[in-house]
Amino acid sequence: MNLQGKRILLGVTGSIAAYKSALLTRLLIKSGAEVQIIMSTSAFDFITPLTLATLSKRPVFSAFADQTTREWTNHVELGLWADLFIVAPLSANTLGKFANGLCDNLLSATYLSARCPVMLAPAMDLDMYQHPSVRENLRKVLSFGNILLDAESGELASGLSGQGRMMEPEHILAQVEKFFRKKKDFQGKKVLITMGPTQEALDPVRFISNHSSGKMGLAIAKSFKERGAEVFLVSGPVSVSINPGDFHFFMVRSADEMYEASKKLHSQMDICVFAAAVADYSPVEIAPEKIKKNDSEMSILLKKNVDIALELGKSKKPGQLHVGFALETESEEIHAKAKLDKKSFDLIVLNSAREEGAGFQHDTNRVKIFDRDGMKIDSGLIPKSEVADLILDEIKKAPVWI
Template identity: 60%
Template sequence: MLQGKKILLGVCGSIAAYKSALLTRLLVKQGAEVQVLLTADAKHFITPLTLSTLSRKPVYSDFFHSTDGTWNNHVELGLWADAMVIAPASANTLAKMANGICDNLLLATYLSARCPVFFAPAMDLDMYRHPSTTGNIESLLSYGNKLINAEDGELASGLSGVGRMAEPEHIVQHLEEHFTKTQRLAGKKVLITAGPTHEAIDPVRFIGNHSTGKMGFALAERFASQGATVEVVSGPSTLSSTHAAIHVTKVHSAEEMLEACEAKFDNVDIAVFAAAVADYRPDTPAQEKIKKSNNTLTLHLVKNPDIAATLGKRKKKQFTVGFALETTNEIAYAKEKLHKKNFNLIVLNSLKDQGAGFAHDTNKITILDHDGSSTFDLKSKQEVANDIVDVVCKKMGL
């Protein structure tokens, strides 16, 4: 259940911080991507080197790197994660979380997080049952945070009672149960086309476009995070995926992409045509490199197959989503494609919107269906993927 999940692990100043090493190891072993955030006091109990080695990522503690002045962006961290886990959560940090105090990177990230936040308290039994602590926990629960109860046992003070941080294995179990319940697309199969196609002119030249595949692969990650099994048919792109639920088939031309999609289409529940497929290809590619001899070169182009339209004619149960990148009459052209290609939804990009289109890390979209349209703000492509998947799930009643 944790394969490919992005987990923020916040570690506070508590003797239980030593357990964060095992927790990090267990999460990574389950296939999660773990970014550790340490408070200043936590570094007295466990070293950043230990946690960076186990997480395979730099550990963040400060807002700025002292060496080069670069910023650890708490907003991006909060948007990146599928879940945030604060373990151990000290009494001090619980109080700050409950009252909106924001004096370190961990707390700033907590206030920015849009994902579910789990907290696992760790403190002596009298601190744990103090009215101020129980009141802070009640406040955090009222905000929608999720408590992983402290456990009963011997404490660092030598006393015995409730206050021990939950064992790492139990915290992992809480996360697995959460993601099992929230995976709306469990058992569904999704086909996604991504990237450009390259249509050969000769062995070294081709007709193509500036698509990178970022949007298609962001969608693949999001569908997989919701429990789907995803087949990506990608044109030439540097992108790939290590998610166990994502299988990538690499192709070059539109004809190759169509052939790969036809082999998979009948067995999927959802198909998303995010690739920027070349409309035309050279009729007869040269077998040898074309030498520069004249001032002009004439190419005879023929129309490529329309992959989305071809599969739209044979769809049965599939929920299909198309993409339209337009420069003029955007809404009208998108509506025409929606009907012509038998889509359930179409995602419109306009090259007129700054920060949208090919090669950007951001995108601005309008989603149209047969009942109307919704326009979204400029967002990262990961956030755009979240919006698209949410709309698909709602339209499918999931």
């Protein structure tokens, strides 16, 4: 894709991966973008401003005032100039500043005043990247709406091997092209998405649930939002971080609560995506007090929960599109396709519980997408964000839109 006319701020911080910023700058310029670089002073130890200024064809900024001319560098103006702000590499130190609003240099000041989308490409050693404080800071910056260009796995400068390498410049360029390529093709559409697990109480402290993290549902919600839709998100208790300001957000716990919340919204929706892993059964009775450990065995009588997709499928309106999910362990395609008619789905997305790196908890997934004519897509194992885009692309092809 041609990035002609796109204005990109590139932040470079103190990391051995700073050498990759030279290639990234060259790739962006070659694609037609205007690139303005801001460096932290610690980045000078790894790459010179002269190198990056030569490649970007612009002076590199690093201080609030030029030491020679004493002219002020306007960080607010820089943030307003850009269509996209990329920080690559992002060190643990600068990540901590971004996450906590610290502002002691030009780069962090520009980040705090930027109105454009921000992409962050972390780079650090294996154990640093997995440290709880770093993971918490990443969670925080993602909750602000920043886009993570997740670190890749491979050999690290320390000699260790694992996740921590800055995403390769070619891969960053692909993400930038994808960012600018996205169309607002769902503008004006209202979308209901159910996501995550449900929890069915046994007593005040215990419940029946499953391993769903909500990652796939959230990826779909983000993709719809990026492509212009108004998203209504009904979520069970999830482990992923959600910025409620991005969506109409409804937190529920049980299958009954998810059904009631979804039923109230359903008639207003153009598209409904049933991505939640809803518990099939719940206890007939919920003990008012914690169940004591007395006997060597215990029996719990369960009742069938409402099938949310099935019930809402009965009141599906003309022109309304329903997308279902299926997670199977045997006769996968047969079971998935049977749900198309039974639950009035226009599309169904099949996950396999047996695929390595797919399904619950993972950042990647492999799906097969079916409509009433058969299989349309076998995604292969790819990031859930890319799976989400595939699902939306297939929704656009559905006969209801034609």
